[in-house]
Structure formats: C-alpha cells, structure tokens
Amino acid sequence: MAQLSLKNIGKSFDGTDVIRDISLDVEDGELVCLLGPSGSGKSTILRMAGGFETPDRGAILIDGQDVTRIPPEKRPTGMVFQSHALWSHMSVADNIAFGLKLRRMPRREIQEKVAGALELVGLADYGSRRVWQLSGGQQQRVAIARALVLEPKILLLDEPFASLDQHLREHLREELRDIQRRLGITTLFVTHGQDEALALADRIVVLQGGEIEQVASPDQMYRAPETRFVAGFIGSMNFLACDMRGGRSDHAVFQIEASVSDGPVELAIRPEAIVVTPSATSTARVHRTTDYGTHILVDIDLADGTRVKAMCPPATRLATGQPVSLSADRVTVFRGTEKLADVAPVEMREVAHV
Amino acid sequence: MTAIDPVTMARDSHVPTHKTKKTDWLGLGIVAVLGLVVVVPLVVVAIWAFAEVWRYPSLLPQEFGLRFWNATLARPDVWGAMFLSIRLSVTVTLLSAIICLPAAYAFARLDFPGRNVLFLSFLASHAFPKFGLLVAIAGIFLNLGLISTFWGVVLIQLVGTLMMMIWIPVAAFQNVDRAMEEAARDAGAGPLRVFWSVSLPQAAPTIFAAVLLSFVGTFYETEGAWLIGAPEIRTMPVLMITFINNQIVVQYGAVLSVLLWIPSFIALMFTRRLVGSASFAKGFGV
Ligand SMILES: Nc1ncnc2c1ncn2[C@@H]1O[C@H](COP(=O)(O)OP(=O)(O)OP(=O)(O)O)[C@@H](O)[C@H]1O
Numbered sequence: 001m002a003q004l005s006l007k008n009i010g011k012s013f014d015g016t017d018v019i020r021d022i023s024l025d026v027e028d029g030e031l032v033c034l035l036g037p038s039g040s041g042k043s044t045i046l047r048m049a050g051g052f053e054t055p056d057r058g059a060i061l062i063d064g065q066d067v068t069r070i071p072p073e074k075r076p077t078g079m080v081f082q083s084h085a086l087w088s089h090m091s092v093a094d095n096i097a098f099g100l101k102l103r104r105m106p107r108r109e110i111q112e113k114v115a116g117a118l119e120l121v122g123l124a125d126y127g128s129r130r131v132w133q134l135s136g137g138q139q140q141r142v143a144i145a146r147a148l149v150l151e152p153k154i155l156l157l158d159e160p161f162a163s164l165d166q167h168l169r170e171h172l173r174e175e176l177r178d179i180q181r182r183l184g185i186t187t188l189f190v191t192h193g194q195d196e197a198l199a200l201a202d203r204i205v206v207l208q209g210g211e212i213e214q215v216a217s218p219d220q221m222y223r224a225p226e227t228r229f230v231a232g233f234i235g236s237m238n239f240l241a242c243d244m245r246g247g248r249s250d251h252a253v254f255q256i257e258a259s260v261s262d263g264p265v266e267l268a269i270r271p272e273a274i275v276v277t278p279s280a281t282s283t284a285r286v287h288r289t290t291d292y293g294t295h296i297l298v299d300i301d302l303a304d305g306t307r308v309k310a311m312c313p314p315a316t317r318l319a320t321g322q323p324v325s326l327s328a329d330r331v332t333v334f335r336g337t338e339k340l341a342d343v344a345p346v347e348m349r350e351v352a353h354v
Numbered sequence: 355m356t357a358i359d360p361v362t363m364a365r366d367s368h369v370p371t372h373k374t375k376k377t378d379w380l381g382l383g384i385v386a387v388l389g390l391v392v393v394v395p396l397v398v399v400a401i402w403a404f405a406e407v408w409r410y411p412s413l414l415p416q417e418f419g420l421r422f423w424n425a426t427l428a429r430p431d432v433w434g435a436m437f438l439s440i441r442l443s444v445t446v447t448l449l450s451a452i453i454c455l456p457a458a459y460a461f462a463r464l465d466f467p468g469r470n471v472l473f474l475s476f477l478a479s480h481a482f483p484k485f486g487l488l489v490a491i492a493g494i495f496l497n498l499g500l501i502s503t504f505w506g507v508v509l510i511q512l513v514g515t516l517m518m519m520i521w522i523p524v525a526a527f528q529n530v531d532r533a534m535e536e537a538a539r540d541a542g543a544g545p546l547r548v549f550w551s552v553s554l555p556q557a558a559p560t561i562f563a564a565v566l567l568s569f570v571g572t573f574y575e576t577e578g579a580w581l582i583g584a585p586e587i588r589t590m591p592v593l594m595i596t597f598i599n600n601q602i603v604v605q606y607g608a609v610l611s612v613l614l615w616i617p618s619f620i621a622l623m624f625t626r627r628l629v630g631s632a633s634f635a636k637g638f639g640v
C-alpha cells in the first residue's frame with residue numbers, strides 16, 4: 001500500500017538540535033514503534049511525518065514522492081493524538097464524518113463509512129453520542145476510527161493509549177494491532193512504554209537525544225542490544241563494572257572470557273540469564289525475594305556491595321540472607337556506550353573467597 | 355439464605371442524611387444589601403413610568419396610568435431613535451465581530467513582530483480619559499465630513515468595542531486545544547475551514563458573551579454617540595438625556611429608561627441560559 005521514508009531529517013527549535021540526522025524507512029504494511037525517553041524527539045519526528053512541523057534539513061517521502069513541504073491537509077497521513085483531540089462540539093458520528101464531508105462524498109456513502117468505522121472499533125451504537133459521554137478508552141477508539149475512515153496511506157499515532165489504565169491499554173493495543181494487520185496499513189507509533197513497543201512493533205526504533213540508537217525487531221532489541229543505552233532502556237539489566245585483563249574479566253563472580261582489549265568494561269546480564277543455586281560457601285546473599293506468580297524476582301547482594309537482580313522459576317524457595325552462587329548463561333560486554341562482545345554460554349565458576 | 359435480595363439491599367443502602375447546612379447570615383446580608391442597591395432604584399423607576407400622580411409622602415403613586423407611555427410612544431422621534439439604536443448596535447457588533455474575531459485568532463495563534471505592543475494598545479485606548487480622546491477624534495471626523503452621520507457614529511462605537519471584542523476572544527481562542535485544530539488539518543481542512551469548523555465553535559460560548567456585551571455597550575453608549583452624532587443622529591440614550599434636560603418630568607425619563615431595559619433583559623436571558631450550561635464554564639477554561 002504505502003511506504004514512508006525519512007531521509008537525513010534534522011530539526012532545531014530555537015537554535016538547539018532536537019533531531020540531528022535521522023533516516024528511517026517504514027515498509028508497506030509495517031508497524032514501526034518509536035521508543036525513547038521523554039524529550040528524545042519521538043513526537044517531533046511523528047509531527048514532521050504528519051506535516052505539523054517542517055524539517056530544517058532532509059526530506060520526507062511517501063511512496064517515493066517528496067512531501068516535505070506539503071501541509072497536513074494535503075498529506076495522505078492520518079494522525080491519532082495522545083489527548084484524542086476529538087471535537088467536543090460534534091457528535092461521535094460527526095467527528096468521524098468531518099473529513100469525509102470535506103471530500104464532498106455523497107451523504108449515503110458517508111453514513112456507510114461512518115457506520116463501518118464505528119463497527120471496526122467496536123462502537124457500533126455510539127454514533128449519536130456526544131464525545132464527553134464516552135469513557136477514555138471509547139474516546140481513544142473514536143479517535144482511531146476518525147483517522148482510519150479517511151483511509152490514510154500512513155497511520156501516525158502519538159502515545160494514543162498513554163492516558164489509559166494498564167488493563168485498557170493492553171486491550172486497545174491488541175485491538176489496534178489486529179486492525180492494523182487486517183487493513184495492512186503502514187504505521188508509525190510513538191510510545192515511551194517499552195512493553196507497548198515490544199508487544200506491537202514489527203520493528204522498534206530506539207531514540208535518544210534526537211538520534212537513533214538502534215533499529216531492530218523486538219526480540220533482537222531485547223536479546224541483542226547494540227548500545228549501552230538500549231541495553232539499559234529495554235527490559236531490566238544488571239550492569240557490573242570490572243576490568244578485562246588478558247581476555248578475562250576480573251569480576252569476583254562473573255568471570256568470562258572474551259577477546260577484548262584490556263581496560264574497564266561493564267558486564268550486562270539479564271535477570272533471566274542468571275541462574276541462582278543455594279551454596280553454603282558463597283558470599284553472595286539473598287537480599288529479598290518478590291513473588292510475581294509467573295516468576296520470582298530475587299535481589300542478591302554481592303560481596304562488593306553491588307546488587308544483582310535474578311529471575312527464578314516460580315518453584316524457587318530462597319530465604320532472605322541465604323548464601324547463593326550465581327552463574328550467567330549470556331553476558332554482553334560494553335565499554336563506554338559501545339558493545340565489545342557477546343559471550344554465551346559462559347563457563348561460570350563460583351569463587352567464594354578472593 | 356446468603357443470596358442478596360435486591361429489595362432489602364436498596365432499603366438498607368438508604369443512609370440517613372444529616373442537615374449540616376446552617377443559614378449563612380453574612381451571605382444573606384450581602385445579598386440583601388446588593389439587592390437593595392440594585393433592585394430598589396429599578397423598581398422606583400419602573401413605578402414612576404406608570405405613575406400619573408405621585409405626591410410626597412405617599413409610598414405609592416396616587417394614580418397609575420399609561421398616559422406618559424402613550425405620550426412617549428406617540429412621538430416619532432422616540433421610535434426613530436429606537437430603530438436607529440438597534441440598527442447602530444447591530445451594525446457595530448457585526449462589523450466588530452468580522453474585524454476582531456479573525457484578529458483575536460491571529461493574536462492567540464500567531465507570533466508576529468509587534469504583537470504585544472499592538473495587543474496592549476487596545477487596552478491603552480481604554481486606559482485614558484475617554485472624553486478627551488473623543489474630542490480629538492471628533493476634530494478629525496469634522497474634516498472627513500463624518501460628523502452627524504450614521505457611519506461616523508458607527509466608527510466611533512466600533513473603537514469602543516475593540517477592546518472587549520479582542521481581549522475576551524483572544525482568551526477564548528487560546529483555550530482551544532491546539533491538537534483539535536491539528537486534527538482538523540489532518541482530516542483535510544485548510545486553515546480557514548479549521549477556524550470556522552473547530553476554533554470558532556469551541557470558543558463560541560465565551561465569544562457570544564463578548565458579542566452580547568458589545569451589543570449592549572453600544573446600545574447604551576452616550577458620549578461618543580452624542581459628540582459625533584449630534585444633531586442629526588440621536589440614539590435612544592442621547593434622546594433620553596435631551597428629554598431630561600429640556601423638561602424635568604420624571605415620568606418621561608422613567609418611561610424611556612424602562613424602554614431601554616429591553617435589550618438588557620434580552621441579553622440577560624441569553625446569558626442566563628449560557629451560564630447554566632457546562633460549555634460556558636469550559637469556555638472560560640474553568
Ligand atoms: N514547539 C517547540 N518549541 C521548542 N522546543 C520544542 C518544541 N517541540 C518540542 N521541543 C523540544 O524538542 C525536544 C523533543 O520533544 P518531543 O516532543 O519530540 O519529545 P518526545 O520524545 O515526544 O517526549 P515525550 O515522551 O515527553 O512526549 C524536547 O526537548 C522539547 O523541549
């Protein structure tokens with residue numbers, strides 16, 4: 001259907017670079033999530049794609065056509081806003097019909113399309129309601145219907161579910177995913193919730209300070225973070241500082257071998273990559289256990305005072321203060337922001353007294 | 355039996371309410387004083403309008419009647435002034451809306467050089483004694499041949515409404531959610547269409563109040579109307595002043611006052627319906 005390309009986009013506000021130099025291709029029917037901390041420029045990128053901001057540098061192409069200077073009303077994009085931005089002086093049906101009326105569509109056809117759009121988001125009987133008579137979740141669905149009814153080539157969503165509670169958010173997320181798949185609509189989705197990105201996206205773009213840190217599929221993003229920032233930003237991660245000497249780490253617990261030049265490094269280990277076994281001779285002690293039902297999260301104090309999180313199977317029984325030994329089946333080595341090596345599996349050795 | 359009987363539930367859920375509201379004597383006192391100050395003169399004027407004989411120290415007139423009403427309404431200059439005033443107020447309010455609302459929107463949404471200075475200048479025109487300003491304008495109008503013409507009075511009244519029709523709508527437009535306007539752009543509406551279909555309706559309750567105020571304000575304005583309009587153009591309030599100056603018959607003044615209340619009452623009725631609705635509060639960003 002449609003393809004969106006950002007080519008070397010740059011944007012500054014009042015002299016400060018908000019977007020430095022970003023290039024991104026969203027393929028036909030793909031759902032790409034822009035993920036990043038607050039102020040990283042996610043909304044700015046989305047607004048440039050929608051025509052609400054003009055980039056200072058670079059070009060935006062839709063299906064190969066340059067739309068950089070084209071105003072929003074002439075762009076084949078549809079936007080869903082965080083605050084839903086429904087027009088409160090119109091009924092739900094009028095909100096959805098507004099764009100169709102502008103296109104001078106016959107009335108009969110408009111009615112059919114509006115009914116279809118409401119049906120699509122599960123609000124078939126709500127057309128005559130006023131906007132403020134709907135719940136937050138219903139309002140957000142109307143906003144999605146309003147964007148979809150115009151059959152945009154590109155759908156843009158700026159944290160559409162951020163103001164909803166966890167339960168509703170997950171529910172709407174799944175609905176959106178289904179609709180997007182069914183219509184095969186090319187979508188750019190902004191979120192700062194990593195679970196949302198992991199659940200929705202075909203590809204995730206992690207942004208920081210107006211620059212792309214990494215572009216990858218959700219599983220790659222989680223399992224193979226390319227930068228220190230992504231490693232820390234997606235999921236939870238233990239970072240353990242130590243030195244590499246002669247291809248070995250000098251960490252008291254996690255000694256790994258990697259062909260890495262000598263110097264300080266950080267070992268990044270996922271909680272679920274750590275295996276905890278009770279061991280009377282160990283100096284590492286259980287600080288606290290939290291039972292999440294599906295798994296047990298164990299905080300462990302190492303001898304040097306650092307605290308490590310480990311995810312254990314739900315049957316694990318560990319007492320506070322109990323000495324345990326640790327091993328990791330996957331470790332990533334970072335120096336500064338740069339990834340040096342992936343090490344897996346690692347031969348672990350518990351060293352009780354160093 | 356553990357099943358919950360809806361009937362007993364409903365009965366049990368009736369919680370006795372305690373009357374905690376005490377009579378607010380201070381509030382009542384303030385209302386009474388305000389009422390006395392506002393209502394009593396109005397009532398007195400209204401009574402005068404229907405009094406034929408009212409001698410001291412009687413509390414009410416000795417004779418009621420419509421003699422002065424007949425006398426007043428029989429005068430063609432009263433009707434002329436009434437229609438002139440209405441024509442004038444409608445013209446001024448419409449012109450003011452056409453000029454000021456887009457300007458207010460520009461003030462609220464655009465950033466252009468000199469914006470703040472221009473914005474403040476509307477306030478400045480009201481910050482100085484009005485009469486001096488009027489005399490100066492009258493001098494200019496004399497040269498332009500606008501003195502004693504309908505459009506001369508329209509112009510001077512227009513200046514008087516500017517502040518109200520700029521300042522209040524600017525606040526109203528600033529309160530309109532930008533995302534709503536952007537959503538309309540996104541749906542395919544050009545800037546003008548967005549103004550007409552989204553910004554204006556969203557700001558409507560507040561803007562309506564401003565329009566009403568400038569209508570009533572124009573209707574009652576005397577200084578400019580007299581200075582620029584005399585002697586050809588005589589609005590209702592100006593006519594009333596001449597009546598009172600020429601012959602001190604209280605009833606003439608009273609009848610004209612009561613006639614002048616009509617636009618106020620209409621305005622009040624509209625406002626009351628607006629104030630009651632939730633959208634009015636929203637318009638003020640409450
Ligand atoms: N209109 C503007 N004028 C000036 N600065 C702006 C403007 N819009 C955005 N910025 C700045 O650009 C940076 C990126 O903003 P942006 O809204 O894109 O962040 P974001 O990633 O969407 O953050 P959030 O998750 O909080 O929504 C911020 O530092 C912000 O202050």
Ligand SMILES: [Mg+2]
Pocket residue numbers: 042043044
């Ligand atoms: Mg944002």
